[in-house]
Amino acid sequence: MTNKELDFVNFDTVALHGGQTVDPVNRSRAVPIYQTTSYLFDDTEHAASLFKLKSQGYLYSRNANPTIDVLEKRLAQLENGVGAFAVSSGQAAVSIALLTIVKAGDEIVATNALYGGTYTLFSKTFARLGVKVRFVEGSDLQAISTAINENTKALFTETIGNPSLQIADLQALSKIAKEHHIPLVVDNTFATPYLIKPINHGADIVVHSLTKFIGGHGTSLGGAIIDGGTFDWDNGHFSEFTAPESSLNNESFLEIAKEKAFIVKARYELGHDLGATLSPFNGWLFIQGIETLSVRMKKHVNNAQKVAEFLNHHELVEWVNYPTLPGDAQNSLAARYLPKGAGSIFSFGIKGGLDAAKIFINSLQLLSHVANVGDAKTLVINPASTSHSRLSPEEQLKSGVTPELIRLSIGLEDIEDLLADINQALQQATRK
Structure with a gap:
């Protein structure tokens, strides 16, 4: 058997083999866990060349690690990108991706149907850093285009909005971004590359919370940034990519990394300076998750469709x-x-409003009431009082969150058991 890394293209083969060259010394079939902080240099010249990005290799695990390297290469292949950078959480991925592009005085236009933590990050933390984020209704393409001005440096959206489930019209958004010479950044957490590859539809940068479906078992926190290698950073609006860097022998990131300029800059600037490092063990767990991603997603989607149809015809449910x-x-x-399915997360409203919603959640026996999605187990939450609680009532409504909304993340249990638990909880919640 060869230890050469081959250029596979089919999803399941990449999910199992992508990015890995078999260890030539010990011949481990599984990806080894490199639980190390640092790496020996050949000599002083080798050390200097690594720090100046003149040669490839490992210098310190805050920047790169062999286990994480396999994860990054596999994710890049699955998303049809040129490179990836794995970090400590999905929130870190969003932050580093956008702050690699913008600085104080710049602006971002974002669709408003976002995860509550992302909305707060943009409206509060980014504002303190001098970056203004304009939130626009995601289906109003004209309003999105109008919101972009000379200070705008990125357009941001979620493939499937959390929890409104607004599907981004990626091709239309990509056209707008290209017309204004800014990158389209897409959070693909809810869909995963199994259901859609945003780069194929015009996205320039993709981010993930690996914590969710990629990991799939609620055991690890992590995030990832994938560079499509498609954006022209030399268009006159992004001098940080084209200006000479004294720390890099007066070369620019674009000169050094070419089509990988964005992901290299993200890794060696903010990735290094902020230290949002993914542990090798968590990276290894995400690799295990990727290997079964397609198998899990098929059942996630199948179960979700059946539960949604059950609720849609239930006399005690107002809407789905x-x-x-x-x-x-x-x-x-x-x-x-999303021809393979619209994911496993959806929302519904129970008759009786917020009070009934609380009783429903408290009456469930099989479903788990936790602040997460994408787990093998089915999860439930009321976003208005939890994940989106830091938003004002007006901001919640703009994000698609109403007080009574119940969000379900459908897992891999037997469908009969899921429906039975949901049905008994509905009966409890609406009992007079």
């Missing part, structure tokens, strides 16, 4: 928001961008 239900306003977008 799932893009593939008959008559849903997003049917056409789901068919275009």
